[in-house]
Amino acid sequence: MNDPLIDTYSSLAFKQRYQVLDPIRLCFKDAALEQEYTANLADNIARQVRMALALAFALYLNFAFLDYLLVPEKMLQLWGIRAVVCTLFALLFWLTFQPIFKQIHQPVIFYSSMVAASGIFAMLLITDNQYSHYYYAGINLCITWTLFIVGLRFVNSLGTVMVIMFCYNLIAFYKELHLPDIISNNFFLLSNAVIGIFAGYTIEQHARWQFYQARVIKNNSSKLHRAMIAASLDAVITIDESGSTIEFNEAAEAMFGYSREEALGQSIGELIVPDATRGRHEDGFRRYSQTGEPRVLGQRLELQAKRKDKSEFPVELTLRQVDLIGRRLVTAYIRDLTAQRNAEREIAQQREVLQRNEKLASMGTLLAGVAHELNNPLTIVVGQSQLLRETEQDERVLKRAEKIANAAERCVKIVSTFLSMAREQPPKRKLVDINRVIQDVIDLLDFNLRNQQINLELALSEQLPGVMADHNQLHQVISNLVINAQQALQDQPRKIIRIVSIQVENSEQICIKVMDSGSGIAPELRARIFEPFFTTKAVGVGTGLGLSVCNGIIQSHGGSIEYEEVPGMGACFSLCLPIANQPIANQGTDQPVSSSGEKMP
Numbered sequence: 001m002n003d004p005l006i007d008t009y010s011s012l013a014f015k016q017r018y019q020v021l022d023p024i025r026l027c028f029k030d031a032a033l034e035q036e037y038t039a040n041l042a043d044n045i046a047r048q049v050r051m052a053l054a055l056a057f058a059l060y061l062n063f064a065f066l067d068y069l070l071v072p073e074k075m076l077q078l079w080g081i082r083a084v085v086c087t088l089f090a091l092l093f094w095l096t097f098q099p100i101f102k103q104i105h106q107p108v109i110f111y112s113s114m115v116a117a118s119g120i121f122a123m124l125l126i127t128d129n130q131y132s133h134y135y136y137a138g139i140n141l142c143i144t145w146t147l148f149i150v151g152l153r154f155v156n157s158l159g160t161v162m163v164i165m166f167c168y169n170l171i172a173f174y175k176e177l178h179l180p181d182i183i184s185n186n187f188f189l190l191s192n193a194v195i196g197i198f199a200g201y202t203i204e205q206h207a208r209w210q211f212y213q214a215r216v217i218k219n220n221s222s223k224l225h226r227a228m229i230a231a232s233l234d235a236v237i238t239i240d241e242s243g244s245t246i247e248f249n250e251a252a253e254a255m256f257g258y259s260r261e262e263a264l265g266q267s268i269g270e271l272i273v274p275d276a277t278r279g280r281h282e283d284g285f286r287r288y289s290q291t292g293e294p295r296v297l298g299q300r301l302e303l304q305a306k307r308k309d310k311s312e313f314p315v316e317l318t319l320r321q322v323d324l325i326g327r328r329l330v331t332a333y334i335r336d337l338t339a340q341r342n343a344e345r346e347i348a349q350q351r352e353v354l355q356r357n358e359k360l361a362s363m364g365t366l367l368a369g370v371a372h373e374l375n376n377p378l379t380i381v382v383g384q385s386q387l388l389r390e391t392e393q394d395e396r397v398l399k400r401a402e403k404i405a406n407a408a409e410r411c412v413k414i415v416s417t418f419l420s421m422a423r424e425q426p427p428k429r430k431l432v433d434i435n436r437v438i439q440d441v442i443d444l445l446d447f448n449l450r451n452q453q454i455n456l457e458l459a460l461s462e463q464l465p466g467v468m469a470d471h472n473q474l475h476q477v478i479s480n481l482v483i484n485a486q487q488a489l490q491d492q493p494r495k496i497i498r499i500v501s502i503q504v505e506n507s508e509q510i511c512i513k514v515m516d517s518g519s520g521i522a523p524e525l526r527a528r529i530f531e532p533f534f535t536t537k538a539v540g541v542g543t544g545l546g547l548s549v550c551n552g553i554i555q556s557h558g559g560s561i562e563y564e565e566v567p568g569m570g571a572c573f574s575l576c577l578p579i580a581n582q583p584i585a586n587q588g589t590d591q592p593v594s595s596s597g598e599k600m601p
Contacts, residue, residue: 020212026154026204028212037211042102045151049109050096052150056116057089059141070131077126085119088112110156113146117164124171132177136185139168140192147196154197154204161193235334238322239268243285246329255336257308268332274306297321297330302337313338374411381408407444429557431466431580432474434501434510441478442499445486449497454489457498464503464510465579469557477550477561481514481573484546488518488571498569504576509559511576518570526563550575 020028028034060082067078092112095101101108120138127135143164147157168189172182235255238247248263256263256272263271273281297319305315314337322329385405389398438460449456482497489495496517503510521529530551554561559577566572 021205021208026201026208028208033212033215036215037208039102040211042105045105046096046101048151049105049112050093052145053089053093053096053112055149056112056145057086057093060086060089060116060119063138066134070134071127074126078123081119081122081126085115088115105151106153106156109150109152110160112150113142113152113157113160114163116145117142117167121167121171124168125175129175129177132175133181133185136168139164139189143189143192143196147193147200148203154200157200158197161197165189165193232333235336236331237263237268237272237334238329238331241289241328243267243269245271247331252334255307255334256305272305272307274304274312277304305334314341378408378411382412428470429468430471432469432471433466434464434474434512434577435460437471437474438478438499438501438512440475441482445479445482449486452486452489452495454486454495454497457496459498459500459502461502464501467510467557467577468580469577470553473553473557477553477575478512478514480546480550481575485514485516485518485571488516492518496569503579508579509576510579511574513564513566513572513574515566515569515572517568520565520570521563529563530561 020030020033022029028037064079064082067075067082071078089112092108092115095108096105117139120135120142123135123138124132143161146152146160146164152160165186169182169186172185177185232249232251235252236247236249237245237252240246245263245266245268248258248260250260252263253259258271269278269281269285299318301317303315303317304312305317306312316335316337318333320331320333322331382405385401385408388401389405392398392401438458442456442458446456478499482499485497489497494517498513498515500513500515501510502513530547551561554575554577557577559575561573561575564572564574
């Protein structure tokens with residue numbers, strides 16, 4: 001398939017060639033372009049000069065047999081000349097391997113032509129006129145060699161050929177050759193020179209124009225390629241066989257935080273591959289460099305990349321191999337997936353919220369049914385406890401009846417709370433003393449805690465400000481947390497429940513922490529503990545509603561409840577509520593107390 005850009009410049013070649021080239025001297029009118037061409041010629045001409053010198057060396061040695069056949073009496077002199085010329089050729093051949101040759105290649109080529117011609121001139125002077133026409137053929141070879149083979153620039157070769165022809169005529173007249181022979185020889189020399197000059201002119205003109213076309217096409221292709229890469233929304237990074245960066249577009253600069261100048265020449269592994277996966281990347285790239293087997297080329301890969309600030313983010317990567325002038329390059333097209341992942345996460349969160357709302361709706365229906373069903377038996381329990389208190393005289397029975405009545409009334413209030421939640425009724429808030437609520441919970445649960453030999457530690461700060469809250473709902477939350485802690489300690493050798501109340505420094509909040517010495521909650525489950533119907537307890541022990549209800553109550557009070565880690569303890573739930581800025585005389589103490597109410601040391 002033809003490149004339209006190349007076709008365009010090929011059709012304009014003969015129309016535009018003299019707009020950029022001097023038609024006489026065959027050099028570029030633009031000095032910078034001429035300098036670039038000269039540098040390019042210097043990089044590529046050494047091999048041609050070596051071949052030309054090797055050919056000249058072989059011809060000079062080969063024609064030594066002619067000396068033996070024609071003029072054996074002067075053979076040693078002629079061989080001496082050939083030895084000198086061949087030695088000079090060898091020295092010039094050696095010079096082509098030296099760094100300085102790039103700077104002096106045209107003078108060296110000129111001297112090689114003059115050395116070749118001088119050897120022929122010396123032989124013409126030594127031999128008799130009757131043999132001169134045999135050596136005269138060497139002059140024609142020397143002109144052809146100068147114009148076609150050795151690589152001398154057209155202007156320089158033209159001057160060299162004129163010097164060679166002038167010297168030949170001087171020698172011819174000096175040796176008094178016959179005038180017809182001189183004219184005949186000049187005719188053939190001139191014909192050879194004209195043909196060679198025309199051919200040399202055309203060859204150099206074509207070489208220069210090809211160089212110009214290649215440069216224009218390269219520049220335009222490079223501009224087009226760069227414009228396409230710059231316009232890409234994806235990061236485009238190209239690396240060479242060693243893994244060094246040779247292309248880094250604007251999108252890559254924005255994505256990774258490096259400037260193009262910083263990135264070029266850097267190892268791609270150190271540049272954007274995270275430390276955790278760099279070893280695997282280097283092993284894969286080393287295998288690819290050695291075997292050329294493209295295991296991941298052309299595939300879409302999702303992996304982690306690293307920015308300049310060491311932060312990692314998800315990307316989609318596609319690799320393509322490009323073979324360019326004998327080099328095997330790899331181009332990576334990289335798309336940042338951060339926004340996509342955030343969108344997916346938000347959708348997942350919205351889905352979870354929707355599912356949670358559905359569960360809450362189901363829970364509301366369930367709570368309404370449970371509350372309705374519990375009201376009747378609770379009414380009987382309350383009535384019977386009241387009757388027992390009125391008919392019995394035994395003090396111990398009366399105390400037990402009072403506890404039964406208190407617990408039954410507490411159940412009634414919980415049922416009322418369930419109904420309020422099911423009907424989405426707002427809590428009945430008033431100024432509440434947090435420490436008093438905690439103490440009420442302890443009074444209710446103290447007997448069960450002591451029966452299970454659980455050591456209760458209280459650290460309740462004094463003079464805590466009050467909170468505007470529903471006393472019954474807060475009682476329900478703290479009771480639920482303490483009962484959960486109690487259940488978590490059933491099989492534990494060390495049984496401690498610690499309750500802390502404190503005002504958060506530099507904050508308008510009071511926090512209550514309920515912690516136990518159990519095994520805690522596994523990290524992978526912590527994100528779900530407040531979901532309705534999710535429980536870590538055994539089947540038949542928990543319903544999965546307790547923490548969900550607690551979370552709903554605390555949030556309705558403008559607070560928050562979270563799971564925390566405390567060194568040396570198991571589960572710890574921290575609930576925080578906004579203070580009401582109204583101080584309440586607190587009966588609590590900053591020192592821990594045991595389940596019996598005594599202060600702990």
